[in-house]
Amino acid sequence: MGKRVLVVDDDPDVRLFTTTVLEENGYVPLEAENGEDGLQMIRAEQPDLVILDVLMPRQSGIRLYRELKSHAQLKNVKVLIVSGITQKAFLRSQQALTEFGATPVPEPEFYLEKPVEADVLADHIKKAIG
Numbered sequence: 001m002g003k004r005v006l007v008v009d010d011d012p013d014v015r016l017f018t019t020t021v022l023e024e025n026g027y028v029p030l031e032a033e034n035g036e037d038g039l040q041m042i043r044a045e046q047p048d049l050v051i052l053d054v055l056m057p058r059q060s061g062i063r064l065y066r067e068l069k070s071h072a073q074l075k076n077v078k079v080l081i082v083s084g085i086t087q088k089a090f091l092r093s094q095q096a097l098t099e100f101g102a103t104p105v106p107e108p109e110f111y112l113e114k115p116v117e118a119d120v121l122a123d124h125i126k127k128a129i130g
Contacts, residue, residue, distance in 0.1 A: 003129050004045060006030040008038035008064065009053040009082075014114075018051055018082070021118050025125065035059030039067060042077060049129045054083035054090055062093050069105035078128050080110040082121070087111045 005027045007018045012033075019029035030045055032038035036059040042050060050068070054061040061081065068074045081090065091107060098104045110128050112121065 002026045002028045003048040004028045004030055005049045005051060005125065005129075006032060006038065006041055006045065006047040007051045008032045008035065008041075008056070008061065009051075010034055010056040011053070014053070014082075017118075018121065021121050022125070024118075025122050027125065035061060035064035038064055042068070042074065047077070049078045049080060049125065051080045051082055051125075054081060054085045062090065062097075065108065066094065066097060066102065066105050070103045078110075079108060080112065080124055080128055081108050082112045082114060082116055084114045086113060 005022050007015050007029055009015050010033050015031050019031065022029040030041060030047055032041050034056045052061045052065060061083065065079060065081065068077050068079060083090065094105060110124050112124060
């Protein structure tokens, strides 16, 4: 059985594209359409990687990333952010939350801006989890 990758994105077309790339490269895709469902799946399924969108209803990727990296049992979950939001804007949002008293979190190790090509996505997934 291949490594399991959770795709958290509110856009069904993006989820379909991403799960297709995952399947074509031997990974087992899991799906969630918002940050709330994503967090529940992470706890239940313990995926090898989470591919995370930033702007979503019912808990944004900004908050889900912060939750993962602030939680002792979840902080080692690998995260690849794939978003239409620039990495600089994402980092500014994290910095603003930290300035308002939240726990500092590390910068994402893997970040891609949409739109992303299938081969670029596959390469980043392989870098993250082999």
